[in-house]
Amino acid sequence: MSLPTSRRMLLGAVLMTVLGLPALAQHTDHAMPMPAATAQKTAQKSTGTLPIKSMNATVVAVPPIITETSVFGTLMNTGKTPIVISGVSSTVAGHGMLMVTRKSVGGMQGMSMTKTLTIPAGGKLVLSDTGDHLMLMKLKRPLKVGETLTLTLSATDGRTFALKATVRKP
Ligand SMILES: [Cu+2]
Structure with a gap:
């Protein structure tokens, strides 16, 4: 049929x-159009400087053919509320990423991207190759050992922090 x-x-x-x-x-x-709630949230964002003190901030020196690198060091939150870092950027990098390193079920260490890293109120966040860290991707030029770069950390509340980090060999 x-x-x-x-x-x-x-x-x-x-x-x-x-x-x-x-x-x-x-x-x-x-x-x-954007829902009213989202618009309001955006309007509430502040533009101040985050209460952060940094120690030993290091951009790992890499050979010129490598176009990505890690950022280690200690970030102290001198404020009374947690700081939720949601981004890192630098003029020398195409983009930045926040990373966590976790042991998988098999016991292997693996790093993966995360949306946020939190510095507890009055506490610190240690950035290292075996734990949380930042990464700079798509480097636009070779980095020189000893030079100091300024990275911009941004938090979910809109505040930022200019992190001075020195390029060092691991
Ligand atoms: Cu990494």
Whole structure:
């Protein structure tokens, strides 16, 4: 039992129209303006400097052909609320990443990206090759041992901190 070809094509067109409607509606949803709650949250962001003291901030020296490197050191939070770091950037890098190193079930150490790193209120965050650290990716030029770079740390509340880190051999 089969319908004549013209009949089938017509049916197909009708089906496509019916099925096409929800898809169109979804696209309209994506283009909708920012919800009021999100807009308000953005407006509440501050632009001040984070209460951070850094110690031994180090950008690991890498051979010129390597275009990514790690940042180690200790970040102390001298404030009374936790600092939730959500980004790192530098003019010498295409982008920065926040990393955690965890032992997997098999006992192997592996690092993976994380959205945030928290410095507890009045506490510290130690950045090392065996734990949490920062990474600079897509380096735009070779780094010289001994030079000091300024990295920008940004927190979820909108505040930033200019982290001076010296390029050192590991
Ligand atoms: Cu890493």
